[in-house]
Amino acid sequence: MTYDPGSGPGPASGAGSLWMEYAPGPARPPLDASIETEVAVVGGGIAGLCTAWEVARAGHPVVLLEADRIASGVTGHTTAKLSALHGMAYAEIASVHGARAARLYAHSQQIAVDHVAEVSEELGIDCDLERLPAYTYTEDPAMAGKLREEAEAARAAGLDASYETEVPLPFPVAGAVKVENQAQFHPRKFLLGLAADLEVLGGRIFERTRVTRLQEGTPCELTTSGGHTVRAREVVVATHYPVFDRALLFTRLEPKRELVVAGPIPAGQDPGGMYLTPEGGTRSVRTAPYGEGRRMLIVTGEKFTPGTEGEGEVGERFRKLASWARERFPEVELTHRWATQDNFTTDRVPYVGRLHAGSRHAYVATGFAGWGMSNGVMAGDLLASRIRGREPAWTSLYDPVRLHPVREAPAMLRLQAQVGKHFIGDRLPGAHADSTADIEPGAGAVVRVGGRRLAVHRDAAGALHAVSARCTHLGCIVHFNDEECAWECPCHGSRFDVDGKVVQGPAMKPLEQFDVDEEEAR
Structure with missing residues (x-):
């Protein structure tokens, strides 16, 4: 199955995580x-x-x-990259924490990469593990100097790092950090x-x-x-x-959501490594085994804070990422898309x-x-x-x-300013829909019903699903992600399905469900 990134949002637009297609194994009891x-x-x-x-x-x-x-x-x-090269990390870590800290960071990360290979062999786990180089690259000549500094910092930290001007990608780069002996696998x-x-x-x-x-x-x-x-x-x-x-x-933690698109390419077009650029909202590229004569191309990018995107904006991000993949890998047949979430520290x-x-x-x-x-x-x-x-x-x-x-x-002040903006601003008039009549099928909005703020989703059949709009973590108002059909907290990244069930913490309790009369909510 292929999907057209311009055909509109929704789960039908593509299969989910490639990794989740693998059998879940035996169910364990509660x-x-x-x-x-x-x-x-x-x-x-x-x-x-x-x-x-x-x-x-x-x-x-x-x-x-x-x-x-x-x-x-x-x-x-x-994305399942198993690498000690973490974007542009080493120059910054050395600057903030010192050269010894950068060496300890590199050593601990490379040990982890090698440990997975050793444990896989020891236990006989066939997890599609491949030892390949990792690259951080730029297409912008103005950024080449920063990449050269990162290569020097990574090498000083003890990694097998070098600065390159040519890499096996099917498009030119201005410069790249390369670290040998990294890995990718099926997590x-x-x-x-x-x-x-x-x-x-x-x-x-x-x-x-x-x-x-x-x-x-x-x-x-x-x-x-x-x-x-x-x-x-x-x-x-x-x-x-x-x-x-x-x-x-x-x-001191900032949650970020990131999108992924994937699809098969001819094996001869495999760039033979793992690639990342911080440019354009981040672009990450790797491949995975996918039958005889083909590889699965996996492209990640478009970072954003959960709960901050407006109607249709996440779908537009998916389309941008898919377009980028097709421009650089014209023969890719995109078949999968999903999203992931990460937490970033202030140092x-x-x-x-x-x-x-x-x-x-x-x-x-x-x-x-x-x-x-x-x-x-x-x-x-x-x-x-x-x-x-x-x-x-x-x-x-x-x-x-x-x-x-x-x-x-x-960084801490910036994070708390963002939280404060949502905690207060999302409660002000104008931050919500006027009534449930404004909510189209497949969409969701916060509506005031009987003096209470409710997060209301209208499903494809027209039925309303109403839950409390207050995140059960610290009480921020949730926002609707229409592409993934989920309520998201913009303060700390908790996520809930349309019936209030916790999909992702730190929230531990579901959003309270409510029955909403269509006429009452108008």
């Missing part, structure tokens, strides 16, 4: 009784599964709790294999189990939406955006370590900034090491409790 364990991990994405597996491999009893299905959230919608194949081995090692996985409360202590206690508890000596919160935020990380480095300054037995992993594959593996190793009483050399680099007030203040 938690149906209170239990005890040594280590409890909240979140079944790459960071949570890697942490749980590393802990179990070290001989510790571990329980993993996932609100949906494992490897199906952000990890199931990634779900790898993680489902890891989950199977986790259970062989004695670990327990519970799906459809949402954790709603954490009480720290000796032991810690987690409470689920079903009312059951998990008592554990150590707890890891690996929910992408932390659902328990006791270090005020929400003031470029993820938060992996203590949940807050007073934590003794609770940890967090977040802020991977679009590089969740290497950072998720790194986080699993780092957190498992700390639970075992060891501290890798890069422990303090990633410590969430770190704060650089002078350097981070501008």
